[in-house]
Amino acid sequence: MSPIPMVRRSVVLALALTATISSGVAFSATDSSTTSSSNVSATPGWPARPLRIVVGFPGGSSPDLTARTFAEPLSKIIGQPVIVENKVGAGGNIAADYIAKAKDDHTIGLFINGNLTIANLINKRVPYNPQKDLAPLTLVGVSPLVLTAPVHLPDAPDGQDARAFLDAARKAGDKWSYGTPGVGTVGHIGTELMKARTGIAPVHVPYPGYPQVAQAMLGGQLQMALLPPALALAQEKAGKLRLIGVTAGGRSTLTPDVPSLAEAGVPQLNLELWNAFAAPASMPANIRARLSDALIEIARSPEVRSKMFNQGWQAVGSSPEGLANRIKADTATMGKIIKDQNIRAE
Structure with a gap:
């Protein structure tokens, strides 16, 4: 078998990153980062304390690695520590429900496709509605299968x-x-x-x-x-x-x-896997806008684009509207298959 070209070899290196990382690691605003400071306008009185990024998968998983890639530069932009917290279970739906119900204005989530699209189409017992209870911030990475x-x-x-x-x-x-x-x-x-x-x-x-x-x-x-x-x-x-x-x-x-x-x-x-950030729908619009602008800037930075590529992702950094359109389109496509094949959670 011929050697894998360099561009492909760099993707393989993502597997080396899967060592377990303990949950609850904070990234301080004083940590070094090559991402430039955001030009987004300040939000008076916010953030008043550390921001949490909740992930529904264990340390070392792909969503966890993506969240931690964004945590340090986001901390620098907002001027507060950013904590990655893992709430594992039900294919990410436990974390998604937790984020949907958060009222502290300092909690967001890193989600995979299903949590923002078809969760309640597959399982009617899922306690949150992806389209009503969560507000899109940005699509950060896509990957075909x-x-x-x-x-x-x-x-x-x-x-x-x-x-x-x-x-x-x-x-x-x-x-x-x-x-x-x-x-x-x-x-x-x-x-x-x-x-x-x-x-x-x-x-x-x-x-x-x-x-x-x-x-x-x-x-x-x-x-x-x-x-x-x-x-x-x-x-x-x-x-x-x-x-x-x-x-x-x-x-x-x-x-x-x-x-x-x-x-x-x-x-x-x-068909693509994707990772995206979303906030509770109850979070004030001005705070969501500041977070969205900061996350988009980070996703489009050369350093983070390179890190994402090495983890097996093509970085995106879409607008909230772009993510909302993607959620709508994917929900329609996959929802039809779910209906046609009568797919239900076991």
């Missing part, structure tokens, strides 16, 4: 030919299985969308997380999965998995040597 398979798979050709692989999947029908980090995740909804548009029929098997999905493929329990680029590239470099195609309209800068599934004739499969 990579259709991945074992290097040698019975009844499927070796190599990266997506058309041949999908042909084999169609012939296999429900004899094949695919793995995801759980019901209602982007990997789950995305694969169901791919099934609807390609005629393949693998059976869904949920796991605790993406690393366990990759291990199940290595052990022969799964024949395919949509994985984040950093994990997929690391497994390809080790010679354990092969990369079939990315869920994007074109090639991604995160995986430039991997063809898009659109190139294999899969229509309208522009």
Whole structure:
């Protein structure tokens, strides 16, 4: 197997960052940062104390790493410590509900797709409404998923030919299985969308997380999965998995040597993981505006763009309106699949 190009090798380095980081670490306004001070106008009397970024996933997870990347420069801009706090459980929905109900004007959250879009479409018992109880601040990072398979798979050709692989999947029908980090995740909804548009029929098997999905493929329990680029590239470099195609309209800068599934004739499969900041809807508009402007400035800074890339993300830094539009569009797309396939939380 040929060496991975430098741009891809840098994505693989993201895996080295997954060492556990304890929750509740504060980043002081006096810490050094190369991010310039924000030009946003001051908000009298705010912040009066440290700001909390609540994350619904454990230390060392991708959302946690993103939150900590933003915490230090945000502290410098607002002039108060910024604390990253992990409230783990229910696929991030415990933290999302906590943020939705926060009334202190000093709590925001770092969210994944599902928490801001389809949470209550999958599970009617989810106690918050993403569209009503949370206010978008900015979309900070996007990443396509990579259709991945074992290097040698019975009844499927070796190599990266997506058309041949999908042909084999169609012939296999429900004899094949695919793995995801759980019901209602982007990997789950995305694969169901791919099934609807390609005629393949693998059976869904949920796991605790993406690393366990990759291990199940290595052990022969799964024949395919949509994985984040950093994990997929690391497994390809080790010679354990092969990369079939990315869920994007074109090639991604995160995986430039991997063809898009659109190139294999899969229509309208522009599917991405994303991370975004949002605040309680009850937070005053002027405070939300100041936070949004600061987070956008940080996301667009060269230093943070580089850090995000090395973690497997393309940095964005959208306006709140841009994030709101993305939430609306993704909710409509994934909501249709949820309805058509009658997907419900188990």
